[in-house]
Amino acid sequence: MNGFLLLEHTLLRIGLVIALCVIIGWIRHNDAKRERRRLQAQGDLHGEE
Numbered sequence: 001m002n003g004f005l006l007l008e009h010t011l012l013r014i015g016l017v018i019a020l021c022v023i024i025g026w027i028r029h030n031d032a033k034r035e036r037r038r039l040q041a042q043g044d045l046h047g048e049e
Helices: 002-042
Strands: none
16 A cells, blocks of 8 residues: 555656646746747847748
8 A cells, every 4th residue: 555655656756847848848838939929029039930
């Protein structure tokens, strides 16, 4: 029974770490999109597409 509790605790911890990574990645992605949009608005984008 103790081993099962330990396994559950480990899976919970891994799940929290994955969730944290996803949240941080999502925030960074949004920041990058916002920054790119801001640069486009200024007309300072070097790679004209």
